[in-house]
Amino acid sequence: MSGEDDSKLEVSEEQIKEAEVCKETANKYFKEQNFDEAVKWYSKAIELNPNVAVYYANRSFANLRQEAFGYALSDASKAILLDKSYVKGYYRRAAAHMSLGKFKLALRDFETVTKARPNDSDAKKKFLECTKIVRKLAFEKAIAVDKKNVADTIDLAGMAIEDDYFGPKLVDDKVTLDFMKKLMDCYKNQGKLHRKYAYKILLDVEQLFMKQPSMVEVHIPDDKKFTICGDIHGQFYDLMNIFTLNGLPSPDNPYLFNGDFVDRGSFSVECIFTLFGFKLLYPDHFFMSRGNHESVTMNQMYGFEGEVKSKYTEQMAHLFTEVYNWLPLCHCLNNRVLVMHGGLFSRDGVKLDELREIERNKQPPEDGLMCELLWSDPQPQDGRAPSKRGVGVQFGPDVTHRFLKDNGLDYVVRSHEVKADGYEVAHDGKCITVFSAPNYCDTMGNKGAFIILNGKDMKPNFTTYEAVVSTKS
Missing domain, CATH: 1.25.40.10 (Tetratricopeptide repeat domain)
Known part of the structure; x- marks a missing residue:
């Protein structure tokens, strides 16, 4: 030097x-x-x-x-x-x-x-x-050339349930509401789901996601409400608080969780199995979008891979990677609102049909539509700029307005960024950020928020909340 x-x-x-x-x-x-x-x-x-x-x-x-x-x-x-x-x-x-x-x-x-x-x-x-x-x-x-799908290597039949296991159990290999309530209680008491049931949930939810397009279209009836949550980041007790404030998921109380379910927080395993469980219980009323943290690199860097290895096995960590590759990339609500984790694109003229057709069964690339859906952020000034994150792009109000006009949409909802109030309305009300992990990383002091809208007017209403202090160690 x-x-x-x-x-x-x-x-x-x-x-x-x-x-x-x-x-x-x-x-x-x-x-x-x-x-x-x-x-x-x-x-x-x-x-x-x-x-x-x-x-x-x-x-x-x-x-x-x-x-x-x-x-x-x-x-x-x-x-x-x-x-x-x-x-x-x-x-x-x-x-x-x-x-x-x-x-x-x-x-x-x-x-x-x-x-x-x-x-x-x-x-x-x-x-x-x-x-x-x-x-x-x-x-x-x-x-990599000889690598099999991890799912094909799982031997569920060979996994015995020990006599001293008193945790939640699947009935006829199916998730029920009773199972979900017992699972959440088990997690609240620092318990653990048996590896056989954990693997079964992962294998079943992978099959479910594989059948979905990259952009899922959601119909919300006029008289029904719909809730959108942002990043959870392994904050299990705050996830439970959302359900306390807004009710458990059900056909009459549908949810969309908009990516970054894991990493950073200490209870990522508990969060993801709770969310996957509800996806299996209510496949047509519970939705999940991929975030930038549902990837190998992020999971290695920010804790999820290590947590899975500690609580289960390395094989399960690889299976999670496989499942994440099939998560949908965005959701279109009533043909009026597009919801994605990150944001918009480095070029104009992107149509919803292109998003439907994205080949998503892979790790996020460093550029292109899939990358930008997971990584991009809004900026206050018009135009585009290189991303502060080094991946994706920053897009201004003019970019948002053109995209909405091109696709006949009212506004976009995204997550991906900590906001002091848990949400932010930008770009003349056309670009909304929602972030649902309060006091992010136990240091940021931010509130969490979720959005409630109804099928008739699709107007966003915000609920904010403080972090929950767990009494468990």
Whole structure:
């Protein structure tokens, strides 16, 4: 590493001092976990003095915490450009690469860090973790040709139910309402569903999703209500609170859960089996869209894969991947409202017929319609911009209006972003975000929300709620 960049801009002593004050203010906000404000103040410091690598590395870290991986990557690279010997820059860039699933690039940066700091135990741990993932991916790629469907390898008949198992049981291999109530009670008491029933639910729900198109069309009668929930992220007790506030799913109380059911929270397994159970119980009145976290890379990075291996088996983790590949990508309600996890597209002229025909049985690609449905975000200004996440696109009000007009729709609903009130109405009321995981990651302090509409006017009504504090450890 050869030191600092020579092409620095001239900055006055006054600007240098003022920039340091902005950085300290930003640091204070960061410690309070107010990452929005932290980013604003780091940006002010950079405007005053764009020559300091630390400012970019700090802003990179704040962006990482907000899942703005694209911005985090750009800032870390700028920090390295300013000072090639600045180790934290490489550390931040490695973390951004990891978050985007670019493990080989992350490994290269972690290698730089460990060479510069051979005694840094955290850097060494991350380097080894990344090395394992790269080797595992290489191995899986090498054997992919001979790989069978995991579903075909499951031997349900060979799984015995032990005499001391007192948890919920499927009746005649079917999910019933009684089973679902017992399952939720079991989970509330930190119990566990027997692996035989867990595998059975996964195999059955995979068959159900395989029969659905990539865009599911939902009819809501004039006099019926319909509920849309956003990200749940493994927050089981908050999921239970939604059902307490709004009633259990039923033919008269249909739900759509709009992706990101797992990762981050500690009870992702409990959340996903509850949701899959209701999908099997009410296949025509309970709907689930794929989110960007229903993917291998995200599940490796943010906890779900490890949780499944801990509570069940590695084989089940692979089966989940297979099931997620068949989740529908979006839902069209009464031909008036399109609901997807992420957002709209990098080109105009996309029609609903194209969404129906997307080949979805795969891991999300890095571009194209499927990627954008899972990853894109709205922006307040017109036009399009590169995504702050490094995947997908940011789209403005004009993009939303053209898409709605082209397809005869009223508005779009999406999730994917934490909002202080649990929801946000943007783009002149035509683009609504709903996020249902309150106090996200136990740190964000946000409310959760869900949307209720009825078939007649399709007008969105919002219910907000605070996080539930579990009494269980």
